[in-house]
Amino acid sequence: MPFMPVKFNLQKRVKLAQGLWMIYWLSVIVGILIFSLGIFFKIELRKRSEMMDSNESHLVPNLLILVGLMACGLNAFGGKVCHDSLDPMKFAKWKPMLRSYLLLCCGFNGLLLLTAVLCFLMQFAVYLTLAEGLKNxxxxxxxxxxxxxxxxxxxxxxxxxxxxxxxxxxxxxxxxxxxxxxxxxxxxxxxxxxxxxxxxxxxxxxxxxxxxxxxxxxxxxxxxxxxxxxxxxxxxxxxxxxxxxxxRGCREALFSYFSSMMNSIGMLILATIILEVRLHPQHTAANQHPCESDGWLLEKGVKETFGELFSKMKILGKKNQVDEGGDDYSSRRHWSNVRDMQEKVSSVCVVVLKG
Structure with a gap:
């Protein structure tokens, strides 16, 4: 039985497409903000580089610049798809790319989470860098x-x-x-x-x-x-x-300045993740049929979906290696399981991907 089924008619699909279009362009603005903060953070580190340890890390600002640019590109593409989804002729050229796009968005959300974690964890390294640099x-x-x-x-x-x-x-x-x-x-x-x-x-x-x-x-x-x-x-x-x-010592003052900046950026990225990771019905604005149609978050229930996914993973674990001298039937069977596994992963990823 599908998980959280929804009935869509043409009017609902138009409203959904318009709402998703607005959210996508809001995400583009957030991406520009993250990119700008990454540039600002990098400039601040450069300005204070003489008072910091000689090889201070610019990993966090570089990641902020990267995820900011990726957020702008991915969300601008998603907004274009939502805009064209109201026209069946225009949407037809985007439809083959949707699965790859959703998987790319899933990886991007993981990168966002990594960046947010680094914003909080790298503060201790900044503290040690300031202590040694100011002393010198x-x-x-x-x-x-x-x-x-x-x-x-x-x-x-x-x-x-x-x-x-x-x-x-x-x-x-x-x-x-x-x-x-x-x-x-x-x-x-x-x-x-x-x-x-x-x-x-x-x-x-x-x-x-x-x-x-x-x-x-x-x-x-x-x-x-x-x-x-x-x-x-x-x-x-x-x-x-x-x-x-x-x-007041300058180490405390500078660390307070950098830590407040990193905490603010980390919280902004977490808010961006919440904005990016939205529940996305499998049949959304992309469905162009003029009649009423069904949509759902998962084609089957949560328990059945994950149970089937884990079963496929176990099968692939046992058959992770195909003998070079094996017959053609075994090889075809193996790659059939691989394709089934990819389809299940895609269906589960729909839960956490952006609309």
Whole structure:
């Protein structure tokens, strides 16, 4: 007995074709949005590449660009078929392609699901990439004369200003590195020489941060030098006073930015999958008979359909190899089973394919 039988007349078929046409073109718009987000995500990764590990993965944005283009192409084709289904002469040329198109849509839905899963799983890799990349960026901040690192200072300063952050984990990360180049240090000054000689690695370390860490919203002029020295500033106690620099680390700020972007894209793709995977009666707008006709989701019941499918799979598993010296009858029997299996798979795929 067919599963969820439906009676179609000409009026219902016209309404169904029109509804499917609208859904297809809505899916095209969603595909354009996914493609645009993939481009935007890739650009953002490129912009921050200096502060990320050298070989950050662009798998997710590349997949977004791919599925966006595929969504536009597949859904535009489906919309064209729905539009032509109202004309028997035009629809006749599309009808032989429908089964292959439905199977292609099934594979596309699997690719969409993989992309959505990667959007959620790759966030941990982005976190580790940012942690290592920012750590190195702070070390190379002073190397404005070194090829390949000339713009590191500008990039890091602009990031701290834009994301309102300071350092990798927090502002104290700047206390552990020499972020002022030796060319700007007066080595004849006794205080500078003492500070350099007091460090086992010969670095000029101080409790200061770059100007880009300053919070412009603070009413007090920015205190960026001698942050832990209360006597260096009037009416100042770093242990109890709210500092007028950003206290949030850039790793947390950047990860929050990228993770929110990836979560939003992942949710959009899941919504797209729900839009794409629609129940599709076997006789839909493609049926051009002017009289009333039957339609169904499955030609047989769900249990019977899957039971027959699994039976065919078992038979094929036992006969997965045809002897080269076998007779013609065995060979024909094998390929007959293969064709039957393909037809059953196609009928089951109808449940989860787009209209």
């Amino acid at each position: 960026s702070i070390k190379f901040y002073k190397d404005t004369d070194t090829p390949g690192r000339c713009f590191m200072k500008r990039t890091l300063d602009m990031t701290q200003i834009e994301f309102r952050c300071c350092g990798n984990n927090n502002f104290r990360d700047w206390f552990e590195v020499q972020w002022i180049s030796n060319r700007y240090l007066d080595m004849s000054n006794d205080l500078v020489k003492d500070r350099v000689l007091s460090n086992v690695e010969g670095k000029y370390l101080m409790d200061s941060v770059p100007f880009s860490c300053c919070n412009p919203g603070s009413p007090r002029p920015c205190i960026q030098h001698h942050l832990t020295n209360n006597s260096a500033h009037y009416d100042y106690d770093h242990r109890i006073e709210e500092l007028n620099i950003w206290t």
